[in-house]
Amino acid sequence: MAFNYDKYMRPGKLPHIWCPGCAHGIVMKSIIRALDRVGLDKDRTVIVSGIGCASRMPGYVDFNTLHTTHGRSLAFATGVKMADPSLNVICVAGDGDSLAIGGNHFIHACRRNIDITMIVFNNNIYGMTGGQFSPTTPHGKLASTTPYGNPDYAFDVAELSMGAGATYVSRGTVYHAIPLERQIADGITHKGFSVIDALCTCPTTYGRRNKLGSPIDMILWFKDNTVGLKAAQKLSPEELEGKILTGVFRNDIKPEYCEEYQKIIEMAQGAVAGG
C-alpha cells in the first residue's frame, strides 16, 4: 500500500515553493516516512530550520515548527531541547545554512552531543539566492559567484561531523531514498547528536550552470557516482577514485548533553539539601 503522507502534511499549504525538479521534496518525504517509522508524537516533536529553500520544509509538515534566521537552526534548537529535554528536536538545513553561516553552531552542536538530529539538504549550492557557491560546492564548479570555477575546496560533511564529535553520522542520497529514510529514522532514535548528509540536487541554479542534464539525470548521477561503505571495502583506491561514500560512518554511544546537565541539576540540588 502506498504511504499516506497526508497524515503528516499541513492541509492547504501546497503547492510548495520549490522549483519543478528540485530534490528537496524527496528529502522531505524521506523525513516524513522516517518520522512515521519511528512513530514520533507530533505534539512532542519540534522541527527547526534556518533560511533557504531547504529551510522552508517545516512549514509544510504538521508538527511544532520553527523557521528561524539564516544558519541558526541548531542554536534555537539547543534552547528548545535544553528547556525541555523530553521533546524530540529535529533540524533541517541547507548546505550553506548549516555549514557556512551556521558552521560554528554546527561544530559545537556536534561537540556537545546534544540529542538533536540534523538533516543537511546538501545540494552543493545556495539555491534560494540564485546559485552562489557554498561550502560543499566542489572545486572548479561554476556558480554565480565563481564565474571562473570555484577556487575553494568543499567540506566533507561526514568527516567534519565526526571530527567535531557527532555520535551518529551518515550520508544518503535522493536516488537512494529508502536507505536515506532508514538513516534519518536511526538518527532520530539515536541518543546524541546525529548528522544525516542528504545529497540532493538544485537543477535550477546548479545543474543548469554546470550542464548536469535534466533533474532526473542529476538524481541518476548519484546511482553511478556513490558507493556504499561496505561495497567500498572491496574496491581498490583506483576504483574508488571520484566516488562519494554513502552509509553510516559512525554510530557511537557517548554521554548526551541534556543527560549530563540533568546530573548537574541533581548535583546542585544535592548541594542544596546537604547545605
Add this chain to the structure above:
Amino acid sequence: MKGKEVFFQGNEACAEGALYAGCRFFGGYPITPSTEIAEILSNRLPKIGGAFIQMEDEIAAMASIIGASLVGKKSLTATSGPGMSLKLENLGFACITEVPCVIVNVMRGGPSTGLPTGPGQSDVMQAKWGTHGDHPAVVLAPASVQEIFNETVRAFNLAERLRTPVILLTDEIIGHMREKIVIPEEGVLEIWDRSRPDCSPEEFLPYDTSKGIVPPMADFGSGYRHHVTGLNHDASGFPTNKPSLVQPEEERLMAKVTENLDIIEKYEHLKKDGAKVGIVAYGSSARSAKAAIKQAEEEGIPVDFVRPITLWPYPTEPTLEMAGKVDVIIVPEMNLGQMIDEVQRCILGKARVIGVNRVDGDPITPENILEKIREVV
C-alpha cells in the same frame, strides 16, 4: 519593602531579580563587564531545576533564549557592546515572532572592542534601532543596584505581558558597584506571566488578536502545534506577503508598546521652584547629575531633573513640561551625544539643549555637570 537586606553588586542584583521574576533559562557568552550574571546563574539555575548554557557565541546565545521561551521558559541573556551587536539579528526575530525574553547589556566604552573595563552609555540608540526593520523597542535603564533588581523583574513582566523582547541597559559602573539593597519576599513584587490560549488546539491561531492586541501564546510541546517564522506572517503564523495583511501586523507590533504606555513608561521628575536649568540623565550619569543638583542648590541654583527609567519609549511628557519652564536643559551622557537628540525632538524648541559628554573611560563627575550649570546661569 519586606525582604532580606544584602550588600550586592549590580550584576548580582540583576541575576537575583531574574530568578525572582521566574527566569528558568539563561543562554550566554562571556563578556566583561556582564560575566558575573552568567556565572551566578550557572550556579543558581540548576538548583531550581532551570538550565544554564554557555553557547558558542552571542548569536547562538540569543537564539537559545528564544528557543527556550517558545517552550514556555522565561529566558535571559546578558552581554556588553560587542556581544549586543551580534545578538541584533535574532533580537528582530523575537520582535516579529513575539517571543518574550530579556536581554541585558552592561554597557562599556567605545565602538568595537573599545574600553572593555570602562563604563559607557553608547548603546542607547542601538538598543532602540539596532536590529533592522521597524520593530518595537522596550528598554529599561536603572541607576542603582536596587533599581537593577526591580527593573530586571519589570523587564520580565513587560516581556511576558507584551510578548516582546525587553532590553535592560546598565553600565560598567552600576553593574560592578556594590550597594545595600532589599531582596523582597516572594509575593511583594507582582510577577506577570504570558497569557496562554484558552481555546482548543484545533481553534488555536498563534497571532489571534480577537481578544486583545497581544495574542495568547502556546508553548511548543503543549499540544498546540503551530508554525513560527521570521517572515511576515498572518494570524495563522504562516508567511504572507499580502500588503493588506503585512502593514497592519507591523503596525500592531508597534501599537503593543504605544497602547501600553501606562505599564511601560517610568521616570523620575524632580521640580524646584524657580528653576531655569534642567537636567535629563539616565543610568549611572543620573547619579552624578543628582549630586550636582544638590551642590547647585547649596550654591543657590535650583535645577529641575528628569530621569527616564524606561529609556525607550522615551518619556516625552515630563521633558516637554520641563522645557516649558527652564531656559536650558543639560544632558550628561557617557557618549558623544545620543539621547540629547531625543530630548531635542520632544521639546519643540522650547529650551536650549546642551550636552556634557565623556567617552574617555572615566565616569561623568558631579563636578563636570556642576561646571556646566554654573556656565549657563
